[in-house]
Amino acid sequence: MRTEDAAALVPAAFTEFVGRWSAEEGNVGGPSGAQWAADLPRLLAGVLDDWELTPTGPGRTGYSALVLPVERADGRAALKLAWPHLEARDEPLALRHWDGKAAVQLIAADPSRSVLLLEALDSSRDLTTVDIDTACAVIGGLLAQLHVDAPPGLRSVPEYVERVLTRMDALAGALPRRMTDRATGLLRDLTASGAKPRLLHTDLHFENVLASRSGTDRPPWLAIDPHAMAGHPGFEVQPLLRNRRDELGTGSAMRRGARRRLAICCEAAGIDEDEALGWTYLHTMMQAIWGAEGGDQGEVSFNIALLKALDD
Known part of the structure; x- marks a missing residue:
């Protein structure tokens, strides 16, 4: 494929958004978002040729990746090209480890180019399309299968949390x-228990679970887009509280809603609810810190309200 033809497959809004990220924010020694986005058409054209893939429709974009539906010799697939950054670094390792159990199947990977070829799922159906209790139970059931022994080399949740919390002193007053x-x-x-770390997804919210395609023998729902880390399963619950937040309400309604989501997920996943409550408090504090550092008062206010809802 010609580079100019590949460029037509990349949404301009995505190029502009990714261009905001600096190389330092990627934290893997790779290009800035702007550099990567400028090279994306050439990269896409090369991968399509190398892997003998034919685009079959418009791509979907997230914060830092383009996912394009493609056809190959033996059927449909999804091509994912991600800006090289720390959160995406271990995605192929996690997907290989899960090998299609409760997660999208990895077909091929080229880590040097931050490119993955994945099984095709139904991108029109995620867990925002079902009621909240069912969605939390589905995610809990997936987590029960995803929480296997962590392979070596993953980032550590306790170390990650500690690094973020050390920035609290600089935010006195916020x-x-x-x-x-x-x-x-x-x-x-x-962190005093010394529990054996498990392989965590860490970002399993309602839009990161897609339905399998009809007519396949795959499970009805599968996890996508892991930000893989090693740590305690209780760290996984917080994304369920910061997404679909308009359904949480405020005050006592928020407390009831947050606790209910946590309880449903923990029961389905086999996670100790008290430990999950503690890890979710820490995870929420991290969100508040990032909001304060970015000057996003709305995000700070939401997370402070959520911290109150999680307080005993």
Whole structure:
């Protein structure tokens, strides 16, 4: 395929969005978002030729990846090209480890180009299309299968959380002191057990679960787009609380809704609810820190309200 033909497959809005990311934010020694986006048409054309793929429709985009439906000699597939960054680095490792169990099947990978070839799923159906209780139960059931022994080389959740929490002191006044103090104590208590780390998805929200295609023998729902890490399964629940947030309400309704989502997911996943509550508090504090650092007061306010809802 010619580079100019491949360029027509890349949405301009995606190119503009990815262009905001600096090389330092990628944290893997790769190009900036702008550099990668500028080279994306040439990269896409080369991969389509190398892997003998034919585009069959418009692509879908996330924060940092383009996913294109393609046809190959033995059927349909999905081609994913991601800006090289730390969260995407271990996706092929996790997908190989799961080997299609509860997650999208990895067909081929070229980590040097941050390119994956995946089984084709039904991109029109995710868990935003079902009621919230069912969606939380589905995700819990997937997590029960995904939480296998972590392979070596993954980032550590406790170390990751600790690095983020060390930035709380620089945000004095933006975050309530009693909440930052509680987060510090929780991290100390939760990491004292020395539990064996499990392979975590860490971003399994409602849009990161897609339906399998009709007519296949695959499970009805499959996880996609892991930000793989090693740690305690309780860290996984928080994405269920920060997505579909308009359904949580405020005040006492938020507390009931957040606790219900957590309870349903934990029961289905076999995760200790008290431990999940602690890890979810830490995960929410991280979201509040990032919001404060980015000057997003709406995000800070939401996460402080969620921290209150998670408080005993």
